[in-house]
Amino acid sequence: MDYRIRTDLALEARESFPEDDVEIKGVILTEEFDEENKIRVSTVVIKDERGAKAMQKPIGTYITIEAPELTEADEDYNQPVSDIIAENLLKLAGDYTKDEVLIVGLGNREVTPDALGPYVVDNMFVTRHLIKEYGNEFKARNRLGNVSAISPGVMGQTGMETSEIIKGIIDETHPKLIVVVDALASRSINRLNTTVQLTDTGISPGSGIGNNRKALNEETLGIKVIALGVPTVVDAVTIVADTLSQYMEKTGFEENEINQFVYEIRNQAMNNMFVTPKNIDEAVKRISYTVSEALNSCFAQPV
Amino acid sequence: MDYRIRTDLALEARESFPEDDVEIKGVILTEEFDEENKIRVSTVVIKDERGAKAMQKPIGTYITIEAPELTEADEDYNQPVSDIIAENLLKLAGDYTKDEVLIVGLGNREVTPDALGPYVVDNMFVTRHLIKEYGNEFKARNRLGNVSAISPGVMGQTGMETSEIIKGIIDETHPKLIVVVDALASRSINRLNTTVQLTDTGISPGSGIGNNRKALNEETLGIKVIALGVPTVVDAVTIVADTLSQYMEKTGFEENEINQFVYEIRNQAMNNMFVTPKNIDEAVKRISYTVSEALNSCFAQPV
Amino acid sequence: MDYRIRTDLALEARESFPEDDVEIKGVILTEEFDEENKIRVSTVVIKDERGAKAMQKPIGTYITIEAPELTEADEDYNQPVSDIIAENLLKLAGDYTKDEVLIVGLGNREVTPDALGPYVVDNMFVTRHLIKEYGNEFKARNRLGNVSAISPGVMGQTGMETSEIIKGIIDETHPKLIVVVDALASRSINRLNTTVQLTDTGISPGSGIGNNRKALNEETLGIKVIALGVPTVVDAVTIVADTLSQYMEKTGFEENEINQFVYEIRNQAMNNMFVTPKNIDEAVKRISYTVSEALNSCFAQPV
Amino acid sequence: MDYRIRTDLALEARESFPEDDVEIKGVILTEEFDEENKIRVSTVVIKDERGAKAMQKPIGTYITIEAPELTEADEDYNQPVSDIIAENLLKLAGDYTKDEVLIVGLGNREVTPDALGPYVVDNMFVTRHLIKEYGNEFKARNRLGNVSAISPGVMGQTGMETSEIIKGIIDETHPKLIVVVDALASRSINRLNTTVQLTDTGISPGSGIGNNRKALNEETLGIKVIALGVPTVVDAVTIVADTLSQYMEKTGFEENEINQFVYEIRNQAMNNMFVTPKNIDEAVKRISYTVSEALNSCFAQPV
DSSP: OTTOOOOSOHHHHHHTSSOTTSOOTTEEEEEEEETTTTEEEEEEEEOSHHHHHHHTSOSEEEEEEEOTTTTTSOGGGHHHHHHHHHHHHHHHHGGGGGSEEEEEEOSOTTSGGGOHHHHHHHTOOOOHHHHHHHHHHHHHHTTOOEEEEEOOOOHHHHSSOHHHHHHHHHHHHOOSEEEEEEEEEESOGGGTTTEEEEESSOBOTTOSSSOOOOOBSHHHHSSEEEEEEEEEEEEHHHHHHHHHHHHHHHTTOOHHHHHHHHHHHHTSTTTTEEEEETTHHHHHHHHHHHHHHHHIIIIISOO | OTTOOOOSOHHHHHHTSSOTTSOOTTEEEEEEEETTTTEEEEEEEEOSHHHHHHHTSOSEEEEEEEOTTTTTSOGGGHHHHHHHHHHHHHHHHGGGGGSEEEEEEOSOTTSGGGOHHHHHHHTOOOOHHHHHHHHHHHHHHTTOOEEEEEOOOOHHHHSSOHHHHHHHHHHHHOOSEEEEEEEEEESOGGGTTTEEEEESSOBOTTOSSSOOOOOBSHHHHSSEEEEEEEEEEEEHHHHHHHHHHHHHHHTTOOHHHHHHHHHHHHTSTTTTEEEEETTHHHHHHHHHHHHHHHHIIIIISOO | OTTOOOOSOHHHHHHTSSOTTSOOTTEEEEEEEETTTTEEEEEEEEOSHHHHHHHTSOSEEEEEEEOTTTTTSOGGGHHHHHHHHHHHHHHHHGGGGGSEEEEEEOSOTTSGGGOHHHHHHHTOOOOHHHHHHHHHHHHHHTTOOEEEEEOOOOHHHHSSOHHHHHHHHHHHHOOSEEEEEEEEEESOGGGTTTEEEEESSOBOTTOSSSOOOOOBSHHHHSSEEEEEEEEEEEEHHHHHHHHHHHHHHHTTOOHHHHHHHHHHHHTSTTTTEEEEETTHHHHHHHHHHHHHHHHIIIIISOO | OTTOOOOSOHHHHHHTSSOTTSOOTTEEEEEEEETTTTEEEEEEEEOSHHHHHHHTSOSEEEEEEEOTTTTTSOGGGHHHHHHHHHHHHHHHHGGGGGSEEEEEEOSOTTSGGGOHHHHHHHTOOOOHHHHHHHHHHHHHHTTOOEEEEEOOOOHHHHSSOHHHHHHHHHHHHOOSEEEEEEEEEESOGGGTTTEEEEESSOBOTTOSSSOOOOOBSHHHHSSEEEEEEEEEEEEHHHHHHHHHHHHHHHTTOOHHHHHHHHHHHHTSTTTTEEEEETTHHHHHHHHHHHHHHHHIIIIISOO
């Protein structure tokens, strides 16, 4: 079963194990389902190195919020989805919600499926400069959190590693928590623009739909990092390989034949090709708004 | 061999016949290759009903211009590509270039791969109103053609068939030739945003990446129609089916097994999913500019 | 008092008469004020030729809705403003709300203060094609109005008069009412992007912030026309002339001296210069949304 | 003569002195005029504190390049304008052109007249990451400069001072020269979007069309700073005050009467109102492209 293709979602990594009902050693999966709003929250906790190796993800907590009706439902549906995101952010952020928080929107504003991070930052209610000018009494009276935000752009636009830019800004402005927002690649078309993954492990190198990013996590940045990701694309290679390997399994191929086939597809001209829904522009704008509302309610006006 | 999946390119319909070197009855294929600029021009002429049936396209001429280096080359490369498009437009338009021409940009400006038509119209040099105001002497002195242009939007935006809008405008403004510009679906990733198809058959129902459009052709509109299309997407279903059927052929499956498989894929959740390159926003803008330059030189300032 | 500078708002034309409390013959002014929401509705009825001459506007009804807090207030404030616009639209539209309505968004999408019309059309809930496909029972069951919409672009983009395009579309699609949405020029900075004028007189030639438009009214189009306008700019000439003539009046200049001065300013390089607030992009988007909600509730889902 | 209203252009500060032909002590003005391309280059050197006080600008060199035909001329005209900007940048930058350079685009991408900086950065050819990956030999072989670039956004978007962000990035990435690009306010409508000011004094507090920015200069950032500014707006107050005070002077008012009047205008509702040409979106995009070409040729591919 080593023909698995990379996914940025821990939930999908977990799903790719055939033994659905058997616990993988070192990995705990729990689920909740909100009947009324059709929102599923799955929590994968990778407890130790064994689990990390099996899942090919760092040790930590991964919360996946799936709201499959988000792209079709009316505007009122944003509210419950945003509420559940905020609630789960709070689980990871704890008391940090009342501390200085820097929201970082990764990705390239000019490439629609990669523009989630910048779009979220565009909608953030930033307060740091207000508190600096009007003081802590103003902060308390208005029950504000202390939020700053930036969309640094990608390396091809800036010539700099995102980690360099963020480190520099941290050293000058001293936030206590960083929330990194990024577009992800998923295996499943059904999860595109309707799913949010929260994790306290940061963004690992090679994740995201852009490549070559250096890790942004507590180890490299020196402060707590929460990553919020939304799958906006499926790699074309993934979808072809997944469809075909399902079919080959069904028709009795051997595992090594399937692996060989997937290997061949990977070397075809499908690199840098993505599968997206036709309404990607609208779908990314919508989930970006939902995410920014969650971040605003969690950090700019914390309870 | 009936598992062929729809393509909007006549060239691809032709390629799907295995007997590459045998003439299909009623269809003539000729090719030219510009070594210096790496531009290939393939002309498919469907001469009669036999050919039309074999190709599943109306009788007429289909010129395909392939400039595979367009997405990567520097800006100077736009010029030779635009020149070759203009030269082939002239073959189809003949003396109409000096007559009143209406350019219609089909598609939805808000959906990047479907925005080609509106982007082209944005760059058109329109002259009809100038000639109306300053007269034919002004037209002659400045060697202008008579160009008007419109991006009507898609039915989901207007509540009207594009054909209704265009017919109404024709009745009021009396152009002699319509050039319809639209984004197409291709089978081949390599052709995306680097290929232009010109045809004198108009746009057939169901073509284009949006659906349910009524035909825009000489029969329905009452005046000569040239369609200019650029493939900007591959259907996700197509790419999966193509890759798999190639593989199945290679590994000795029977045709009916392959057809069965393709049929199954089609019924999966891949509808309305498209494969695009990551730089789709930039790529569509670039080819739109190249196309608009060709239209401007052919119609706004005809030789 | 002939140094008055053109305004597209009947209310401002009325205000420019010094005798505020005296009725101008042939013109009736009434006012309502919504205390809670700080929204003022002023209705100017020009009854006859005498009034038309005094006001330099055609005979008809002009309703001006002023919501000065619109640019600053939070999102909840859109609702009451939109409700009052819809209520006043209903006064002008009467039973036409249940008939076929075509919304026309005038203006140039690429020029922010002129993009109001296209932005409003972007947000319209069009239903005509649905009713055509699913029939009148579907319309009745869902309590839908019959709405189509188009943003034709301006003459510099299309080479056609807007009136030619609209006439052509009317002849093909047979709406019973046209609502024309356009950006206007105001005299007053305070009204920018916070004021809506409704009128049953259509758009007069030379109105709007773009020039040279042929009239769109019942006489030229053959069906009832309602115009909805929002001032988004003040001419730079107007603001300079207004400020200065106020000052000159205060300091005792003669009327002919003031007129001479205004005449001189008009011939300076201020043509095609506009005064806008710095946040014009955001302000136009906001009022466009409010207007489109009013149109949707009045025509797409009429009571 | 103290009713002068702030301008960001040293050239306009100089022009406001009536004694055109007399040298102001401590200030040297030289001019060149390119007949063929109609481009004027004026250099103001403020040599000492006396000059600084008279001009209300810091000691340093201010080069103003005026290309009045830029907004109307065809695309070929970009080249000579861009060449002259590059040539004058070189005078200020000297050997730094071959060193590490960070281009900073100030301003708010969402507010058209303030978007110049971000637009310029969008067009920058960044090379720093390439040199880091492929080494100095690669740099030499391709004759590249070492360029990085960022558009940090404005304080209302980030909650951080721009100076904090830039300082942090400098400390991590160690550029030797910073070029700060920003939109300016001018006094003259004729200079909008056709004029470029270069200076080695950085951006002074309160400059730019956004407010409250802390200074970005050699003193605060610790490395050499060149500021490149383009006037994109005139304050509405300025244009009214200028027009009127000219008129009042002509008609024999006393200086104190004029000052009193200007003072009154300033307190009116014209704050945050700007005068822009109608085609501001297009004009800012055009000059942004011209500026980015100049920066690219000066720093990314230095001679």
